[in-house]
Amino acid sequence: MNTATADSELTNLLLEQADRLLRAEVTREVLARADAGACPTPLWEICEQAGLPAALLPEAAGGAGIAMADGMRLVRQLGYHAVPLPLAETMLAQALWSAAGGAPVTGSMTLVAESLALRRRGVRYTLAGRASRVPWGTAVQHLLLEAHDEDGLRLVLVPQSALSGKAVGEPVRNLAFEPRDTIDFDAVEVDEAMVRQAPRQLLFALGALMRAQQMAGAMERCLDFAVSYAMERRQFGRPIAKFQAIQHMLAEAAGHYAAAVAAADLGADAWGGAQFEFAVAAAKSRVGEAAGKVAAIVHQVHGAMGFTQEHPLHFSTRRLWSWRDEFGGEGHWQTRLGHLVCAAGGSALWPALTAD
Amino acid sequence: MQAFRFDAPPLPPEASEACERVRAFLATECGGGRYVPHRCSWSTFDPEFSRRAGAAGFIGVTWPREVGGQAQSSLVRFVITREMLAAGAPCGAHWIADRQSGPQILRHGSERARREILPRVCRGECFFGIGMSEPDSGSDLAAVRTRARRHGEGWLIDGSKIWTSQAHRVHYLIVLARTGEAGEDRHGGLTQFIVDLSASGVTVRPIHNLSGGHEFNEVFFREYYVPDDMRLGDEGAGWAMVTGELAFERSGPDRFLSDYRLLVELIDTIGPEPDARQAAEIGRLVSHLAALLRMSTSVAALLDEGRSPNTEAALVKDVGTAFEREVPEIARLLLPLQPSLDDHAQRLPETLAHVVLHAPSFTIRGGTREILRGIIARGLGLR
Structure with a gap:
């Protein structure tokens, strides 16, 4: 058995274990309590014991050594199960921080979409700027962000303890009732051990890819719900699945979902290469568009029941409507992609689309 | 969701090598003015x-050497066709x-059919x-009425076929003919x-589009x-054969690249500094295309594994032809264009004219959108 096969078998094993675990643990009750504002600490502890936050860390650093492209399959699974935790954020932040040579940290982490400013003062650094709608910004132990100083781009890990009193305004939640906090970083000081060299700007694009993968997972869940519902729900003496109108709606949704998975995987495979931004722009654009269309169709199929909290569909669709706008919505990424494509000209498009 | 899968393994080296070769060939063809892409x-x-x-x-290229092929994988053929279409080659x-x-002939044809026909196809x-x-x-399709009946060493066919592309030139x-009871x-x-x-015994009547x-x-x-050695497969096995063809017919790059040259002309006419709307719409189209390319590549890989990815193929064609139908509609929103087949001085209006007048066929030929959605729904377990 070669190394690649062994790696992928290990990944498959981890994915299967995670799927079983999340299926059992992320219940409707857990999701409803998270909606109501209770922090699902027991679920976090279970995930931590299963090694999920550290999955992308090298084995030497206590992780499972999963590569980024495979890690994205795990991120998709978290989206499928609507895990109400900053788990995907933590996995990716851990991977980036470790790759940048940062000292190991434990606990939950998040990714900050905006880049900030940084100034050195002796062995300390001072941050400047504000970040809005940071996922679980005041709940996590560490926040990973990118900041520019005189010498270039840095990766900065800010401990929650440095942010006391820095949350701005009333607590804000996204449509899935996940916390999204605005944080004022002006005059926040961090030790030089928390500042690393950043090779290039990646956080925003990686965050977009993370949301694209989560949406692909959430769409799969939505289709599972819709197909089961259409088979069970009877009207006019037969399951509504037998009506051609319903069949065609779900076939259309399946097409959007299939394209979304392809686009999200395109982004995952481009990690570390020159085409990463191009691929993420395509991924977030295509997946975000699919998310809106799939959510609309599955709600139509579920009728009034899907519009209530009696049915769990809303845990997935409210996440789709939130995630499509986080780390840049389709408007942002389509425009970015269009500028990249037009600047390069028509004849450069095909080589870009088919680059290995 | 176990209904379909779109894994995309990386292209094997021989596919990348074929890609280089076909690009060089097309550059010579197009550069030498032997065809006009748009x-x-x-x-x-x-x-x-x-x-x-x-x-x-x-x-x-996927056929064995003894019939003139090169015993290559479906992914090699996929790359060759993909490149031909993107370059606007007249295939x-x-x-x-x-x-x-x-x-079909390779799999189900007689020794004579394979030997006499396939090498000429390859050439x-x-x-x-x-x-x-x-x-x-x-x-x-099951309503086919053209009949073939036994006659001496062969068969006699009576009936008619329609929408037969290029029958006057091929x-x-x-x-596909009825030879027995439908059951x-x-x-x-x-x-x-x-x-x-x-x-003799066959006449062709043109239908103008x-x-x-x-x-x-x-x-x-x-x-x-028809002599009996020009029969394909067993008597009565036609249905399985035509449905088996469909994964090949529906999953290829021909289902989303029919108007790729219009997209290229559009990008070049807009130029390097698009306005916000132009940038967003071009970005959106490219995001669709990137996803389709990956879906189609993965079906080629499934075909290589000997699977029959019928649901996946139907998905590629449904999503792909919807994309093809959108390109001309978006193009005319982004630039003030009046399409004309006669406006040879300007490439974009001429290209747009060709596409607008062919676009209705994209979602009909090779299985209508509605038929495809029925197949996808079956794949989802709804019927």
Whole structure:
């Protein structure tokens, strides 16, 4: 058995274990309590014991050594199960921080979409700027962000303890009732051990890819719900699945979902290469568009029941409507992609689309 | 969701190598002015181009060497066709034989059919058309009424076929005919035959499409004689064979690149500094295309594994042709354009004209959108 096969078998094993675990643990009750504002600490502890936050860390650093492209399959699974935790954020932040040579940290982490400013003062650094709608910004132990100083781009890990009193305004939640906090970083000081060299700007694009993968997972869940519902729900003496109108709606949704998975995987495979931004722009654009269309169709199929909290569909669709706008919505990424494509000209498009 | 899968393994080295070769070939063809990309598509019939493509080794590449092929994987063929379409090459003459007729003959044809026909197909000298649809049998293929009855050492065919692309120019059709009782599932009693259009007993009537072009035909058979060794597969096995062809017919890059040259012309006409709306719409189209390319690549890989990815193929065609239909509609929103077939001075209006007048066919040929959605729904377990 070669190394690649062994790696992928290990990944498959981890994915299967995670799927079983999340299926059992992320219940409707857990999701409803998270909606109501209770922090699902027991679920976090279970995930931590299963090694999920550290999955992308090298084995030497206590992780499972999963590569980024495979890690994205795990991120998709978290989206499928609507895990109400900053788990995907933590996995990716851990991977980036470790790759940048940062000292190991434990606990939950998040990714900050905006880049900030940084100034050195002796062995300390001072941050400047504000970040809005940071996922679980005041709940996590560490926040990973990118900041520019005189010498270039840095990766900065800010401990929650440095942010006391820095949350701005009333607590804000996204449509899935996940916390999204605005944080004022002006005059926040961090030790030089928390500042690393950043090779290039990646956080925003990686965050977009993370949301694209989560949406692909959430769409799969939505289709599972819709197909089961259409088979069970009877009207006019037969399951509504037998009506051609319903069949065609779900076939259309399946097409959007299939394209979304392809686009999200395109982004995952481009990690570390020159085409990463191009691929993420395509991924977030295509997946975000699919998310809106799939959510609309599955709600139509579920009728009034899907519009209530009696049915769990809303845990997935409210996440789709939130995630499509986080780390840049389709408007942002389509425009970015269009500028990249037009600047390069028509004849450069095909080589870009088919680059290995 | 276990209904379908789109894994995309990286292209094998031989596919990357084929990609380089076909790009070099197309650069010479196009650079030498042998074809004009924006006036061509994969349905443009150019026997001279096909001959040169055959001589360069780009036809029948997946077939065994003894019939003129190169025993390459489906992914190699996928890359060759993908590149031809993106470059706007006029592939129409050899397209059907390379995509589906040749593979059918290879798998189900007699020794004579394989030996006499396939090497000529590989050389780009022998072209095929599809004889499935009939005036009363379009989407409902099982309603075929053309009959073949035993006669001496062979068969006599009576009936007619319609929408037969290029029947006035190709050498052979593969005709689906009724040879027995349909049975309860309506799928029995159908057999396929290789029909030589130069023989007597067959007449071809042109049908002009809405751009004024002549691609379609109606083909009539009157006591047309086919020798038994031009039968494909067992008597009565036709249904399984035509449905087996469909994964090849529906999953390829021809289902989302029909108007790729319009997108290229659009990008070049807009120029390097698009306004916000132009940038967003171009970005959106490119995001769709990138996803489709990956979906289609993964079906090629599934075909290589010997699977029959019928649901996946239907998804590629449904999503792909919806994309093709959108390109001209978006183009005319982004620039002030008035399409015309005669405006040779300006490339974009001419390209747009060709696409607008062909676009309705994108979601009909090779299985209508509605038929595809039924197949996808079956894949989802809804029917």
